Amino acid sequence: MPDSSNTNSAARVDSTLSKGLRILEVLAQSDRDRGVSELARELDLTKSNTFRLLRSLCELGYAETTRDRTYKATLKMWQVGLQTIDNLNLGELARPQMRMLSEISGEAIYLAVQDGLNVTYIDKIESTKPIRSFTPKGGNAPIHCVGTGKALLAANYSAYREALKDNLTRYTDKTITSIRRLDQDMQDTIKRGFAIDHGEYRDQILSFGATIFLPNGEAIAAIGVSAPNINLDQARIKKICSAVKVAADSVTGQLQHPG
């Protein structure tokens, strides 16, 4: 879900571009092919308008018309989108560390980057659970709740404290909703070098995260572990936390030597 109340920006947006992208989004989200009329209704556009936009998208390679007279998204958007991830080829660097964490914990391992007041998972290793989609990646979580998020936040707290102040949405009874408590938590996080989420986003789901830094000190990503409470005891938590820290520091270290 997009972060509702943006400021009263209201900058003029090219309507053709906007409509075209909205169509593309709908097509991408849809599992079945869509017809012109159907899309027109759903997006509140004219049939002819929808038709032309669709034909443009086909021409540009982002959609294709299947069989006859229905449309679907191609993989082009996926391919283009992949390049944005590849350009921060963190994934490759972090993979071995993520595998290490997976081996010693058996839990879900995340690689996350900041995205406004959320984190987005750009890579993930599943724990052994029933699968829900081909691509576990791409998920979001609020930055003030989860381990990876809090690790990123701590590295840049002053920059986001204000924005966060009135947006500490509650998800569980453990969620930190007071800015004073968050201040304290961030301070602790910085001191210990990794972040702990005591079930602040999903009930009974704990997570731990540590920050990956660029050579210039910029916090670029976080690596983390997420696990159900019942799988954990104090000793295990301690072990996982230090492993997470080691993993993040290792990636940071690799980034230190270019080439």
Add this chain to the structure above:
Amino acid sequence: MPDSSNTNSAARVDSTLSKGLRILEVLAQSDRDRGVSELARELDLTKSNTFRLLRSLCELGYAETTRDRTYKATLKMWQVGLQTIDNLNLGELARPQMRMLSEISGEAIYLAVQDGLNVTYIDKIESTKPIRSFTPKGGNAPIHCVGTGKALLAANYSAYREALKDNLTRYTDKTITSIRRLDQDMQDTIKRGFAIDHGEYRDQILSFGATIFLPNGEAIAAIGVSAPNINLDQARIKKICSAVKVAADSVTGQLQHPG
């Protein structure tokens, strides 16, 4: 606009949409942030035009202006693109191939995806023979034992070798439990292009699998055949194996389409 001796037939393409997407593509490909003028030059657009498009893309969440006055792609296109993968109904794409395999073999046909150190079957065609193998749709199997699993594993062996090393659970006396023998088997699998399970998971049940790849080379699924030993002889095995390979390659080919 003197440029664009734009190639072939050219159905009329909404130029705003086209320009916007081209900007997005350039941003996605670029590893560093881009300025307005730079982009304008590269795409042969007016500065003001580029600027407005860029602002629209920001407004729509596909780009963002970093620091000040330079632009970069966000992760939104990646996220939207991921949905096309999830909604790629692999099942539908692979169905004809699975039916083909069913017809020529009469055995159980599986479509499987990786899930940690297991495979999960997301589709299945039952055997038409009286003697049936008993893995139901939605079921799991260890990745190092079955045809589909070994096909997926081979495509990504280095990533899982370590984790698997001490988890080569024995299920039958044919199960590969030594990492050295698995190394060899994976090498053979890669060389021949499909995987063979000599009854390594269920006694007397053989299975064969080949990998389905995304355009970027990612192994996303595997297609396979499972059959009781007694139904098979060398010739028949050979025939089924090459059919499995053909089937998987065909699905991979269908995915290649865009770009």
Add this chain to the structure above:
DNA sequence: GTACCGTGTTTCACTATTTGGAAAAATTGT
């Protein structure tokens, strides 16, 4: 058979949208 839905597609006159150029801010370099 015909009359009536519902699709996707084409055409066309109109005007709202996008456009380029010029000029104002803002930033950077010397």
Add this chain to the structure above:
DNA sequence: ACAATTTTTCCAAATAGTGAAACACGGTAC
């Protein structure tokens, strides 16, 4: 301080995109 970049704003002009209506086609009910 000045010049040479940049990014951003403004606005008249017209083109590029728009909606409505019409067309072609395929079903379905009668």
